[in-house]
Amino acid sequence: MYVAVKGGEKAIDNAHRLMAEERRGDPATPVLGLDQIMGQLGLAVDRVMTEGSIHDRELAALAIKQAQGDLVEAIFLLRAYRTTLPRFGCSEPLDTAAMAIRRRISSAFKDLPGGQVLGPTYDYTHRLLDFALAEGSEPDTAECADRPVEARMPRVADVLGHEGLIERNPVGDDPPGDLTRQPLGLPAGRDLRLQNLARGDEGFLLALAYSSQRGYGNTHPFAGEIRMGEVAVEFAPEELGFAIEIGEITVTECQMINQFKGSKDVPPQFTRGYGLAFGKGERKAMAMALVDRSLRAGELGEDAVAPAQDEEFVLMHSDNVEASGFVQHLKLPHYVDFQSELELIRRLRAANPDREAAE
Amino acid sequence: MTSAQGYNFAYLDEQTKRMIRRAILKAVAIPGYQVPFGSREMPLPYGWGTGGIQVTAAVIGPADTLKVIDQGADDTTNAVSIRRFFARTAGVATTERTADATVIQTRHRIPETPLAEGQILVYQVPIPEPLRWLEPRETETRKMHALADYGAMHVKLYEDIARFGRIATTYDYPVLVNGRYLMRPSPIPKFDNPKMHMNPALQLFGAGREKRIYAVPPYTDVKSLDFEDHPFEVQKWDEACAICGSTDSFLDEVVTDDKGGRMYVCSDTDHCTSRQIRREAAE
Numbered sequence: 001m002y003v004a005v006k007g008g009e010k011a012i013d014n015a016h017r018l019m020a021e022e023r024r025g026d027p028a029t030p031v032l033g034l035d036q037i038m039g040q041l042g043l044a045v046d047r048v049m050t051e052g053s054i055h056d057r058e059l060a061a062l063a064i065k066q067a068q069g070d071l072v073e074a075i076f077l078l079r080a081y082r083t084t085l086p087r088f089g090c091s092e093p094l095d096t097a098a099m100a101i102r103r104r105i106s107s108a109f110k111d112l113p114g115g116q117v118l119g120p121t122y123d124y125t126h127r128l129l130d131f132a133l134a135e136g137s138e139p140d141t142a143e144c145a146d147r148p149v150e151a152r153m154p155r156v157a158d159v160l161g162h163e164g165l166i167e168r169n170p171v172g173d174d175p176p177g178d179l180t181r182q183p184l185g186l187p188a189g190r191d192l193r194l195q196n197l198a199r200g201d202e203g204f205l206l207a208l209a210y211s212s213q214r215g216y217g218n219t220h221p222f223a224g225e226i227r228m229g230e231v232a233v234e235f236a237p238e239e240l241g242f243a244i245e246i247g248e249i250t251v252t253e254c255q256m257i258n259q260f261k262g263s264k265d266v267p268p269q270f271t272r273g274y275g276l277a278f279g280k281g282e283r284k285a286m287a288m289a290l291v292d293r294s295l296r297a298g299e300l301g302e303d304a305v306a307p308a309q310d311e312e313f314v315l316m317h318s319d320n321v322e323a324s325g326f327v328q329h330l331k332l333p334h335y336v337d338f339q340s341e342l343e344l345i346r347r348l349r350a351a352n353p354d355r356e357a358a359e
Numbered sequence: 360m361t362s363a364q365g366y367n368f369a370y371l372d373e374q375t376k377r378m379i380r381r382a383i384l385k386a387v388a389i390p391g392y393q394v395p396f397g398s399r400e401m402p403l404p405y406g407w408g409t410g411g412i413q414v415t416a417a418v419i420g421p422a423d424t425l426k427v428i429d430q431g432a433d434d435t436t437n438a439v440s441i442r443r444f445f446a447r448t449a450g451v452a453t454t455e456r457t458a459d460a461t462v463i464q465t466r467h468r469i470p471e472t473p474l475a476e477g478q479i480l481v482y483q484v485p486i487p488e489p490l491r492w493l494e495p496r497e498t499e500t501r502k503m504h505a506l507a508d509y510g511a512m513h514v515k516l517y518e519d520i521a522r523f524g525r526i527a528t529t530y531d532y533p534v535l536v537n538g539r540y541l542m543r544p545s546p547i548p549k550f551d552n553p554k555m556h557m558n559p560a561l562q563l564f565g566a567g568r569e570k571r572i573y574a575v576p577p578y579t580d581v582k583s584l585d586f587e588d589h590p591f592e593v594q595k596w597d598e599a600c601a602i603c604g605s606t607d608s609f610l611d612e613v614v615t616d617d618k619g620g621r622m623y624v625c626s627d628t629d630h631c632t633s634r635q636i637r638r639e640a641a642e
Contacts, residue, residue, distance in 0.1 A: 008439040076404070083400040084366070183395040183570035186498050312496055322568050325405030329485070332407065332437050335611055336430045336467045336626055340529035340548045342612065343594050348523055 023068050037061035046250075046279025047071055051320065052078030053180065053199050054085075055249050055278055072201075076321045083180070090175055092234040092243050096227065096253050097158065101149050104227040106156050108257055114153030119228060120280070156225035157255045157272060166257065166270040186312055187298075193315065197292055198276060200318030202284045208308040209290035217306030219293045221273065224257035228280055252277050254285035258293050263301050271300060369416040369449040375399055379417035379572070383563060386574035391536030392504070393487050398570040408441055409567030411464050411483035415445065418479055418563070419462050424452045426460035431468035431609065431626035438466070457629050467530075469551040471608045471630035474560035476577065482545045484566035487573065489533045489543040509541045512584065520589055529594070535582045536575055550593045550609045555581040598623040603634035 024031075038045055038061045048060040052075045060078060067073035103119025106112055160166040169190075176191040184192060197205060212219055230250055236243040254275040262268035273293025275285035290308075297309040307313055317323065367373065375397075382396035401409040419425065425445055429438035433455040441464060442453050454460050457472040464481040474480060490500045493511045503509070512533055519527040532549035536542045544552060545564060555562060555575060562575040575581060585591035599606045601622040608630055610623040625631035 008434050008436045009443070012436060012439060079400045080402040084372070086372075180400070181397045183397060185395070312498060316497070321400065322405045325407060325409075326485070326568055327406075328404065329406030332466075333430045333435050334467070334546075336548055336609065337530040337546050339609075339611055339626075340550070340594060344527060344529045347525075348527070351524060 023066075032065055034058055034061040034065065037064050043280055044069070044071060044074075046277070046281050047202060047284070048074045048078060049278040050281050050284060051075045051199055051201065052082065054078055054082045072320050072324050076324065079321055087178075087181070089235070089238075091246075092236060093171075094231045094233065094251065096231055096251070097155050098152065099227060099229040099231045099251075099253075101153055101227060101229040102250075103229065104149075104153060104225065105223075106225045107223040108156060108225075109159075112154075112156060112159060114150045117149055121282075153227075155227070155255065157257070160224075160257070160270060164269070167260075167272060169272065169274075184315060186315070188311065188315055193295060193311070194274065194276075194288075194292065196315045196318055197288045200288070201320035201323070202281075202287065204318055204320070204323075205287040205291050206283060208294070208314060209287035212290055212294045212306065212308040217294050217297065217304075217309040219256075219273070219290065220259035221256045221290055221293065222258070223286065224255040224272075226252065226254045226282060226285065228252040228282070250279050252279065252281045252285045254282070254289040256286070256289040256293055260300060271296070366448055368421070369419055369445065370402075371399065371413065371416045376417045379413055382572045383414065383417065383574065386563070386572050387561070387576050389540070390575055390579050391534075391540030391542040391573060393566075393571040393573045395570055396572050398567045401567065403440070403444065405568035406485060407437060408464070408466060408483040410565030410569075410572070411466070411481050411567075412441060412444065412565070413567055414481045414563050414565035414572060415462060415464050416449075418481070419445065419449060419451060421449070421451065423461045424454050424459055426454050426457060426463045426629075427465075428463070428468060428470070428627075428629075429466040430611075431470070431630075432628040434628060455629050456633075467546050467548075468609070468626060469547055469554045471625075471627045472633070473554075474558055476559040478560040480558075480560050480562045482547075482562065482564045484543070484545045484564045484569075484571070487543055487564065487566040487569050487571040489541045504540060507539065509535075512541060516584060517586070520586070526585070526589065526591075532591075533584050535584060537579050538582075541584075542573065542575075542581075548594060548609060549583065549591075552581070552583045552591070553593065557581075596623060600625045600631060600634075603631045603638065605631065605634055 038057050041064065044064055045057050045060045048063055048071055049055050049057065052060060052063070059081065060074070063074035063077040064071065066077055101114070101117055103121060104114065104117045106116065157166055161168065172191070177189065177195070179192050179195055184196065188196065228250070230248050232245045233247050233249055234243040235246045256273035257270045258273060260269055260271040271293065273289040275288030275292065277284040277288070291314060294306070294308040295311050295314060297304040298311070304310060378397055382394045386392065386394045398410065399413060401412055403409055403412060415425070425442065426433065427438045427442040429435040432438065445451055446453055457463065457470040460478065462479045462481060463470065464483065466483040469480065488497070488500050490503055490512065493515060494500050494503065516526050516528070519525065528549065530548045531543055531546040532552055534542050534544055534552060534555065544555060557578050557580065558575070559577050561577055564573045566572070583591040594609070596610045598610065600608065600610060602624050605625055609626045611626045613622050613624055614620070615622055
């Protein structure tokens with residue numbers, strides 16, 4: 001005799017206990033500390049902070065540990081925590097021109113004021129597994145340059161801006177929107193588009209950016225500049241009336257420069273795509289900049305025919321917490337709907353017995 | 360009556376609840392209209408009931424009694440998980456009895472026991488837009504609703520009849536609410552559609568990922584789309600529930616062996632249990 005499945009509560013508890021046990025791994029190995037994750041898995045921490053939309057290395061490290069290194073799950077954990085925090089207001093715009101540069105490259109100019117600064121990068125490494133690392137070898141000390149990088153390095157977009165060859169991004173007076181508080185309306189303004197892309201899944205943006213390079217909406221991009229370093233975060237509390245520095249964060253900024261042949265009202269000039277990520281997120285910042293520019297097709301009078309140019313398609317599907325939840329909700333029971341479909345299929349077949357026999 | 364440490368009653372902060380309540384009021388004022396709202400990121404995954412949870416969190420009070428069902432059953436894993444979420448964050452009483460609940464959160468079913476005035480039925484909605492499979496763009500579908508341009512849906516149903524001789528939609532069957540807005544009833548079987556019509560309870564629909572809330576106020580006209588010569592009809596079974604003998608409830612098919620053996624049982628566990636108790640009492 002069939003007995004209705006009971007005991008869901010106990011099963012859930014036990015499943016979670018089993019999960020916790022698996023997360024811990026072999027109890028003979030030392031427990032992973034958050035300082036180790038922050039210090040030695042820093043790029044994972046950066047990605048989780050960027051897409052988790054909160055700058056807190058320790059919380060991101062905790063999320064990564066709790067999620068057993070599943071970064072999308074860690075992003076979800078961080079987002080669910082973020083949503084409970086009060087919102088005080090918006091910071092002043094980051095002044096990335098005043099960044100304490102650790103890396104800065106331009107592929108548009110051979111040399112430029114301040115020079116090219118490679119900084120810490122995997123670029124030009126030969127991707128050979130380093131078996132010495134497995135042995136726990138310590139790295140050689142990196143040598144210090146005999147003089148520091150220049151204190152103020154002009155952004156490449158500003159260099160071109162002096163000649164009027166690149167479009168200006170006028171400073172907006174309105175406070176930026178926040179799609180974690182208000183549902184995204186379409187068309188989204190530049191603020192919400194960039195917020196959406198900054199929170200968007202790196203893999204999704206990477207694939208879209210790649211598609212735009214392979215002919216699905218080409219934007220003729222140049223990596224005008226990529227810079228990474230520390231910037232001050234300033235906030236102007238209402239009761240003070242002036243801005244105070246509340247901290248310093250590491251960001252990666254990418255300015256793509258894109259060809260634009262001009263229109264009736266606008267002379268030929270370069271246009272821009274913008275990308276910004278917490279920490280060292282170069283792949284993300286570049287992909288974001290390419291997609292940002294692609295999404296401006298409509299605004300610039302280009303034919304919007306490729307997926308990367310389709311605002312609704314991109315912005316509605318970029319969020320990996322939303323996507324992951326909805327894809328995996330198929331694990332939930334659907335037997336009522338399935339029963340309804342079963343009944344329909346049987347009825348359709350009964351209505352056409354000849355066809356069934358022929359099969 | 361204790362709430363989880365460090366969190367507000369029913370998890371959401373009061374400002375957020377007010378925002379959601381305003382959206383609910385608007386939804387009640389315009390039956391069937393999808394009201395955009397600032398859906399929050401919940402500690403449960405999108406697609407697993409975040410919209411329903413936010414609506415429940417916004418309407419529930421300490422004196423309420425909550426029932427949560429999934430597929431009609433109180434003991435399915437996600438129903439258990441959501442019921443525990445509120446027991447933990449709001450400390451409210453929970454029940455499996457439909458008649459005893461003041462708030463019922465559901466996924467994919469409407470309880471068989473008729474609802475009463477004062478009860479609130481909260482639906483979890485994956486895709487709120489009834490026109491979505493016909494037109495993927497939100498910018499377009501909003502226009503279609505504004506113009507009450509629902510021809511595309513009638514054509515779709517007509518095409519079903521032309522191909523299959525009947526309307527081939529079995530769940531999430533589109534309804535017209537209060538003679539104005541086309542509405543998706545969430546993936547309930549069409550068997551449940553007639554229960555929405557003139558229901559004395561307040562029916563609220565929450566779609567968290569899609570950031571929409573809509574409502575059917577008590578005693579509102581809800582009409583399942585059909586044609587004069589192909590009137591709307593619901594599923595029927597030749598079998599009765601193998602446990603309680605019910606012949607008028609939605610039955611789930613349970614596979615009993617690998618030789619084609621089947622049995623049918625009520626999808627609504629409370630309905631089934633109540634009937635068993637009544638039957639035992641009568642014996």
